[in-house]
Amino acid sequence: MSPVRKIVNDPVYGFITIDHPLILQIISHPYYQRLRNINQMAFAHLVYPGAVHSRLHHSLGAYQLMCNALSELKNKGVVITTEEELGAKIAILLHDIGHGPFSHALEQELISGVHHEAISILIMKKLNEELNGQLDTAISIFTDQHEKHARGGR
Incomplete structure (x- = not known):
């Protein structure tokens, strides 16, 4: 049986609670877990020794900010469906999934003309197939x- 909730202690945002089964499935997936081994700041740690957080860490922080933003928008009366809320959380969680080694520093050197966003979409689509269209x-x-x-956000 998989866990119902995961709590991550983040040094910037405090405790990040992940309690949706699909999001738990995504963060446990090897495609997402590979982000643990990709530095957010590429080579910056050579000059700033504390700049060592991973793309996974960055993505979890972005997820928390999205949760905060969605909550604030809903509190202000913006209509956001449950499906849209989940979709926005997953989109931000996976926004950097296409990054390769050393993040932006070598992005154009590894595959000329291909940005990490294009690779992110390919990985999202592959993951979507595995998850039966839930993404x-x-x-x-x-x-x-x-x-x-498409309608201007209304």
Whole structure:
């Protein structure tokens, strides 16, 4: 049986609670876990020894900020469906999943003309296949194809 909730102690945002089964499944997936081994700051640690956090750490922080933003928007009366809320959280969680070694520093050197966003979309689509289409809304949000974006966010 997989856990119902995961709590991550983040040095910037404090305790980050992840309690949706699909999000728990995503963060446990090897595609997501590989972000543990990719530095957010590429070679910056050579000059700033404390700049050693990973893309996984960055993505979890971005997830927490998205949770805060969605909560604030809903408190202000913005209508956000449960599906849109989950999609936005997944989109931000996976926004950097396509990064390779050394992040932006070598991005154009590894595959000329291909940015990490394009690779992120490919990985999201592959993960979506494995998860039986449960990432459709997240992908539409990530690629600016969601209906609210197309209508100007109304």
